[in-house]
Structures are given as structure tokens and as C-alpha cells.
Amino acid sequence: MKLNIIKACALGVLAIGMYEGCKPEKFDGNGLTSTDLKASFTVTPVASKANYYVLNADTKGVLGVKWDLGDGAAIGKPTDTVFFPDAGKYTVTLTAIGKGGETKTASQDVNVATSDPSAGNLVLGSNMAASDDAFWNHITISNGVTFAIDNGKMVAKGGNYGHAGIWQAINVVAGRKYQIDMNVDGSGASDTWFEVYFGTKQPVNGSDYSDGGARLAINTWTGCGKTPFNGKLSAIQCAGSGNVVTAAATGKMYLLIKSGGNNLGLTGIEFTKVTLRGVQ
Template identity: 35%
Template sequence: MKSFQYISRMSGLCLLAAALHACTPESSSQDLGPLPVASFTAAPLSGNANRIAIASTTPGAFMWQWQYGDAGGTSSKEKDTITFSKKGTYAIQLTAYTRGGAATAAQQVTIANDLPPVNVLKGSTMDADATQYWTVLNTGGTQTSISIANGVMNFSNTGNTNGAIYQAVQVDANRNYYFSGHVKGNGATNTWFEIYILPDVPVQGSDYGNGKKFVALNTWAGCGGAAFDGDIATIGCDGDYKGQNGKIKFATAGTIYIVIKAGSSGGTMGNGGINIDDVTFSEEQ
């Protein structure tokens, strides 16, 4: 029995020795190197302080993992440019990997201002090329005259009409958007001038919106009867978003349609009709 225990113990020692020998480096030239000290630079771009150029300065690093911002932005590049759209103070962290191991460094950057919203509507200034971006919509019945010339979009009539013009826009979910449009007229009678911002696809020969106006001038509601000159998002007295300064947010991403519809019933749009220009639909960054 003792002999068997002796043999078992010796076998275990031999296996341990073999394992240790297998783990021994074959050459001292494969030194893992010293423990690293991570470091990096973070500097705002000239002319755009919301964009920060980051660059690892960690000696011997071959892999980089960046984390930044409240939303958990990441990057795996040695150098990159990252954007902070909102003012505030943000942490930037780098984990750098070298032959000696991994090390982490962190810095804070302060962003002074929000990025301004970006207009995603085309043909906003009603220049000569704007007609390629807007589609006239026949809403049934006698068509309102709609034209784009001399830097304005003009709606006019001499009697009972209705009609619209529209443009498709892609939007993101849970992002703020802002509609604005400079309207001007000499005073109308029994007239509507309406903005719709809906996912419903316009159909030629059919009316649009089912009353779901974003904001509107409406002589029956008390605006548009006297001469006017201003942003429809501000001076509009009708619609679901009146008094909201043109702000809207969407629960889901997708295609929406900016539709401008105008007409009269028992009246006209007034001398020279109604002009609108500088129409913008701006996306918060």
C-alpha cells in the first residue's frame, strides 16, 4: 500500500514539473515590457468647438478603446474626431493596450454651446432650382394657383379654390424638429393657409390632412384677414401646434410630408395672393 502511495506522489510531482516546464518561455527576448501609462490629447477643432479631435499618445499601444459622452459613444481608432451636440461637461476615457498590459486615462471637456439645428428641407429659399424639390398637389375641385418665382412661393386665386404643394422628408425618432416659414399677404377673405406635417402620403385628386393641421392662418379663426408679415409658426392662430414656435417630435423614424395647402370659400387670398419663403424644417443635432 505504501509503495502505491509513493508511486502516485512521484507521478504527481512529475506532472507538475512537466507543466511548469511547458509554461517556461523559450527565450528571454519575449519580454512583455513595462506596464503602460495611458495618455491622450483632446482638442476642439478650429471653427467648430463642438467637435473634439482625440489622439492616443500612449507609447507602444497597439489597441485603443475610447468611451465618451453621456450617451456612451465609443471608438477603437488611435485618432478620431467626436462630436458633442449639447453644451455641458463630458468625460472622455481611453483604455490603451501595449505588450506590458492595459492602462486607462480620462479627461473632461467643456462644450460651451449647443450645435444649431440643421435644415433638412430642400428648396427652402425658393430660388430658381426649388421647383425640383416641391410637388404640386391637386386636392380636388378648382386648383389654387401655386408658383415659385423671384424667391417666393406664391398662392393666389380669384374665387373658390383649394390646392397644395409638398415635399417628403426623412426624420429620426425622439429628435426635436422646428418648422418655420415667412408668410406675407395684404389680407384675405374666407381663406385658409395651412401647414401639415404628417406621415400620410399625398394622393393626387384627394384632399389632404383630415383637419390635422400643424399650424395655419385662418380668417374664420381670426388671422389672415388683415395684412400680415411674419413667421407662420408664430403668427398662425389655428392648428394643433399653434403657440409651439414650430417645434415637433416624432415617436418613430420614417418619411413625413411637409404640405402647404391654401384655398378660399366665398372669398379670395387678397391682392397679390399669399407669399411664403425661407421655409425651413430644422433638425436638432
């Protein structure tokens, strides 16, 4: 009887030992992620260089950084110099990347007092807020397509081989180069064109426009715009002579954005942040 009790006790101790041995150990972190990662940065104006700012990220526990100036995050350097050509408030967001792909973010607002006189955007109403429509003149070349602002974007909609556009006058200086671009997106169109012109003739309602030739264009026959797209027009376009124009004379030139075709797509062709800047 006594021997049985001893055996039972021994088995009990062994079972407890095996249970304790199988219990997971406790760790403070698994060694694969950063325990000290944080997203923190400073913004400092560059002395004697208006509209330039130095972004300096805290690098403790940081393996990489992404900076977002409001137009999409991109890999950058922990210390970087950025340029804001236009007056306004910009939200700068830092994404700090640590071990194991762990990320943390932080944001700061940067208030730019004045536009750069050389590289500032010359387009009025470029962000397509509801009130920005007042800066644009609308033309209908043939019925079927309309242009209207919706939720921060100008939207070209319709089809049936209609044709319409918007334009505004821009003051230019002879011999100076100007670069045109915008953000554009669409769900995919068929038998459709979307074109940008910068000419010397003023557009007229009811008449097509071709002065200076198309500078940037989406054209489904040429090969772009058939499937969903989203990005800078300069990167998406597949037709046109180029988005840099040299002014032949001082005075007014006319920025025209027009679209037409059989079917501009379910969501139409949307665009915003239209820019026309002086370049070197």
C-alpha cells in the first residue's frame, strides 16, 4: 500500500513538471518588432529660401520613413528638404517604419504664406471646390457631355459622341516655359478622348478647339483610358505633344480641358489639382 502511494506521488510530480515545461515562456516583445519606435519630426523653414522647408524625423528605432505632403506617401530620407510652391496650409505626414514592418504615423500642418513668384500655380480654382466653378468658363461643342464639380473634382460625364470643355485665361511672359498637369481618374471609357490645350486663341462656345494642338491626352483609340486609371495625367496620358509650353509673346493664353466620345465611363472622367507653373 505504501509503495503504491509513493508511485502515485512520483507520477503526480512528473505530471506537474511536464505541464510546467509545456507552458509558454513570457516575453516582453518577440524581438522582431521595435519596442522604441515612434513617429516624431520637426519642420524648419530654410533661411533665405522662401517656400523651402527641412523635414527632420526622429530616427530612434526607425529603419525607414515615408513622407506624405498631401499627394501620396513616398519613400524618403529621415532628413529631407521639400518645396511648397503655392500659398496655403499643407498637412505633412510621417510614417516611421521599424523592425518587422511595424509602422507609426505623425502629422503636422505647414502654413505657407505666399506663392513662389516663379513656380507658383497660375490656375485659379485648381482644387475644384464648389466655389471654384466661378473661375472656369464652360463650353458645349456638341450635346451629350457635361462638366460639373462634384465632391472636390470636376467631372466630365456622358457620351453619345457629345463634346464639351472648360477654359480660363492665363497671363504669360514671352520666352518663358510653362508646365501643365493635373490629377485624373476614371472607371474606364470607350471611344473617348480627354484633351488639354494651351493656345493663343480664345475658345468659343459651340466651336471645336485645336489651337496649339493637344498637349496632354487620354485617347482610347491610342491605347489609354479603356481600363480604370488614377494618377497624374502626365503619367497616364498616351497622346499629345508634351506638357511643357513656351510662350511666344507676353499676354494671355488659354488653358482648355475638353472631353467627348461614345461613353466616358460609369463614373465619368474626374480631375482636380490642375496646375500650370513656370519652369526653368
